[in-house]
Amino acid sequence: MSKSHFFRRFASGHGSKSAGNSGEHEASPLQKLGWKSFFQQQLSLDELEKYAPLRVTEVHRSRLVLAGEEGSTSLSLTASVASNMPTVGDWLLVARDSGHFVRLLNRSSQFERMAAGGQQVQLIAANVDSVFIVSSLNDDFNLSRIERYLALARESGCRPHLILSKADLCEDHSHYLQMLHPFGEMPVAVVNSLDGESVMQLRDWCLPGETIVLLGSSGVGKSTLLNTLSGESLAETGDTREADSKGRHTTRKRSLHPLSWGALLLDSPGMRELGLVHVEDGLVQTFADIEALARECRFSDCQHQSEPGCTVQNAIAEGVMDQRRLQNWQKLQTELCRNGRNLAQKRAGDRALSQLYRSVQNQSRRRKYHEKD
Numbered sequence: 001m002s003k004s005h006f007f008r009r010f011a012s013g014h015g016s017k018s019a020g021n022s023g024e025h026e027a028s029p030l031q032k033l034g035w036k037s038f039f040q041q042q043l044s045l046d047e048l049e050k051y052a053p054l055r056v057t058e059v060h061r062s063r064l065v066l067a068g069e070e071g072s073t074s075l076s077l078t079a080s081v082a083s084n085m086p087t088v089g090d091w092l093l094v095a096r097d098s099g100h101f102v103r104l105l106n107r108s109s110q111f112e113r114m115a116a117g118g119q120q121v122q123l124i125a126a127n128v129d130s131v132f133i134v135s136s137l138n139d140d141f142n143l144s145r146i147e148r149y150l151a152l153a154r155e156s157g158c159r160p161h162l163i164l165s166k167a168d169l170c171e172d173h174s175h176y177l178q179m180l181h182p183f184g185e186m187p188v189a190v191v192n193s194l195d196g197e198s199v200m201q202l203r204d205w206c207l208p209g210e211t212i213v214l215l216g217s218s219g220v221g222k223s224t225l226l227n228t229l230s231g232e233s234l235a236e237t238g239d240t241r242e243a244d245s246k247g248r249h250t251t252r253k254r255s256l257h258p259l260s261w262g263a264l265l266l267d268s269p270g271m272r273e274l275g276l277v278h279v280e281d282g283l284v285q286t287f288a289d290i291e292a293l294a295r296e297c298r299f300s301d302c303q304h305q306s307e308p309g310c311t312v313q314n315a316i317a318e319g320v321m322d323q324r325r326l327q328n329w330q331k332l333q334t335e336l337c338r339n340g341r342n343l344a345q346k347r348a349g350d351r352a353l354s355q356l357y358r359s360v361q362n363q364s365r366r367r368k369y370h371e372k373d
């Protein structure tokens with residue numbers, strides 16, 4: 001394995017300490033990569049001797065880039081590796097002697113979305129501890145989009161944080177901050193991502209050995225934030241279009257980067273469409289206030305439109321609930337149902353197709369057998 005730039009950042013041992021019972025001790029190279037007891041428990045002592053745990057830092061078309069205690073290496077995406085659908089942040093075991101792939105370790109968390117086209121699920125990241133939802137303080141600021149990302153974050157069990165970027169271009173932050181009251185206790189930071197001092201406030205959220213995923217639409221400044229946080233030019237950044245504040249999709253691949261503070265930051269391309277799938281619990285948590293009101297409606301199948309005794313509509317009339325929030329809750333529920341149904345239909349279609357294929361093969365075998373007679 002070649003000692004890569006990635007590994008040297010860890011091996012040089014800047015700053016990352018993990019607290020032990022009797023004071024602090026230097027984290028091991030694996031801990032600096034995010035290795036935790038959750039993963040260690042999945043290996044026997046014998047396996048730990050024979051196999052090296054490696055973390056996926058990049059996924060390419062035909063290979064994975066991995067980082068481990070001895071440095072960085074790459075692994076071909078053979079059929080056996082690809083069938084595990086590895087994604088950035090995953091841990092896998094590789095035989096120390098042959099370099100062969102052994103298995104993928106169970107994930108502590110995973111992020112997935114409905115791929116464009118609405119037919120299959122796409123994994124975004126695995127083994128993430130916290131999520132930085134990035135939204136810029138301009139025309140891109142969109143509460144419904146933040147709720148979408150929040151549902152995803154809460155489903156995965158990761159801690160969500162909201163970063164409002166481009167503070168230097170916005171005269172009135174308070175106007176935006178006031179709109180965040182339905183999100184309750186979520187930590188919020190207002191930053192100028194180009195300014196090292198301004199991003200220092202995020203330091204307490206970047207804990208040693210923890211993996212953070214950056215989510216946000218194109219052009220909000222995810223790569224800029226990564227570069228400023230790391231103090232290096234790790235990711236390419238791009239201009240936003242002036243007319244609508246939208247980005248140009250500069251980041252093309254997902255990759256995991258170590259920060260000098262010991263955390264690992266996962267930059268992902270701004271997705272045009274973050275289709276939600278399998279986030280039912282996350283949605284309930286994100287809209288807990290409406291869920292609680294809806295339970296009090298007179299009719300158990302209330303659509304919260306104009307039914308008498310609808311507590312949700314009453315709350316809207318009293319000004320304590322936002323019509324937009326109700327509409328987004330309903331929209332995301334519909335989207336979850338539709339995506340779940342599409343996936344189930346696709347699975348049923350695939351099963352029917354493979355049954356048809358097997359029966360054609362059997363018929364052809366039978367025909368050959370009779371021809372021999």
Ligand SMILES: Nc1nc2c(ncn2[C@@H]2O[C@H](COP(=O)(O)OP(=O)(O)OP(=O)(O)O)[C@@H](O)[C@H]2O)c(=O)[nH]1
Pocket residue numbers: 165166167168169191192193194216217218219220221222223224225236237238239240247248249250251252268269270271
């Ligand atoms: N003034 C100012 N400009 C910023 C800030 N953050 C990002 N930018 C600029 O916004 C543009 C887009 O930033 P990127 O970091 O490329 O955005 P991104 O979210 O990574 O975009 P994708 O890679 O397309 O997903 C660049 O020109 C940055 O210099 C900020 O806080 N203040």
Ligand SMILES: [Zn+2]
Pocket residue numbers: 294297298302303304305307309310311312313
């Ligand atoms: Zn109702």
